[in-house]
Amino acid sequence: MKPRSLVIALAALIVMLPLVALADATPDGATIFKSKCAMCHGPEGAGQTPTGKTMKVRDLRSADVQKLSDADLAKAIADGKGKMPSYKGKLTPTEIQVLVVYIRGLAKKK
Secondary structure, eight states: OOHHHHHHHHHHHHHHHHHHHHHHHSOOHHHHHHHHTHHHHOTTSSOOSHHHHHHTOOOTTSHHHHTSOHHHHHHHHHHOBTTBOOOBTTBOHHHHHHHHHHHHHHHHTO
């Protein structure tokens, strides 16, 4: 390999490595939901867990929840609502947005 080609290949590798690391750092909505939400809302978001029934949590797949704006859902997650705790400081704004997208997808699985 010519020295110039080697320099170009190394430069490309240096530029690509942070992008690969960033892709691995992107939060996964299903993982966040499972760790933070499923205990009350259940794996499908229906709220049919013992805790969910006791607290009378809303079915995240319902039309009432799904008609909320993304901003309203994000605010409820960040600030908490009713008996639901706040996740501000526990989830990043990016994780909250990923979670909103995941909640939107739950309605399609109903």
